[in-house]
Amino acid sequence: MPRARADLVMVGGKPPRQHIWEAIRAVNVSPKELTTYAVARKSNQDDEAVRAYFRDMEKAGIVSKVRNIGRFDAEWSLLKDEGVEAPRVTKGGKVSTYAGGAENIWRALRILGEFSAAEAAVAASVNGVSISEFGAHVYLSGLAKAGYVTRRGGTAGFKTRFCLVPSRYTGPKHPIYQRDFDQVYDPNLDQVVWRKADQAVTK
Known part of the structure; x- marks a missing residue:
């Protein structure tokens, strides 16, 4: 079966590891599978990419390898179900709390x-969960680009206040600002609602 290119997956909204994580939770209904x-x-x-994600999550204590199956396959056990959004794990097994921070910002907003x-x-x-002032500013700026919030008190600097646009509250799941691709994916709508590349085309 052909594999989806990472850039095409991102344009569709979900990063590759989000697809992998959703598959893990779906397959885990029958743990031996x-x-x-x-x-x-x-x-x-x-x-x-799947093997690498499993390795990173194993270091983070999210999954555990049960046994190797041949040279390239392995059976795994899910130790911690982290919820809907894929855990952001580094190669060293460090779990980022940025996603949790963004979720809490959306709830507080x-x-x-x-x-x-x-x-x-x-x-x-x-x-x-923790998120820095800089991280919060980056996330809120991403929401502003997509029209979820408006800025008051200037468009730059950390004294800017961000105000929720009530009509843009789409649901409990926080919109995800994918900074590397400069786009915003809304899991409530299951679609990319803003991307910088589109703005360049329309100008």
């Missing part, structure tokens, strides 16, 4: 209506 091969087929992602990046960082850093 949770293998590298099965997840690669289910997610339609490259085998090596719905309740409070507006805040600065500094206030957002404080509101979002709870229950073992």
Whole structure:
């Protein structure tokens, strides 16, 4: 079965590891079937990308290898179901809390209506999750590009206040600002709602 190119997957909204993670959770209904091969087929992602993600998650304690199956396949056990969004794990097994911070910002924004990046960082850093003022500013700036929030007090600097546009609250799942691709994917709508590349074309 052909594999989807990573750049095409990103244009569709979900990064490759999100597809892999969703496949892991789906296949895990029958734990003995949770293998590298099965997840690669289910997610339609490259085998090596799936193996690499499993290795990183193993270092982070999210999965555990049960046994090797031949040279390239392996059976796995899911130790921690981290929820809908794919865990952001480095090669060293370090889990980023940025996604959790963004989720908390989105939740707090719905309740409070507006805040600065500094206030957002404080509101979002709870229950073992933390996000820096810079990280909060980056995320809120991404939401501003997509029209979820408006800026008050200037368009630059950390004193800017971000105000939720009520009609743009699409649901409980936080819109994901994919900074590397400069686009915003909304899991509530399951679509990319803004991308910089499109803006360049229309100008």
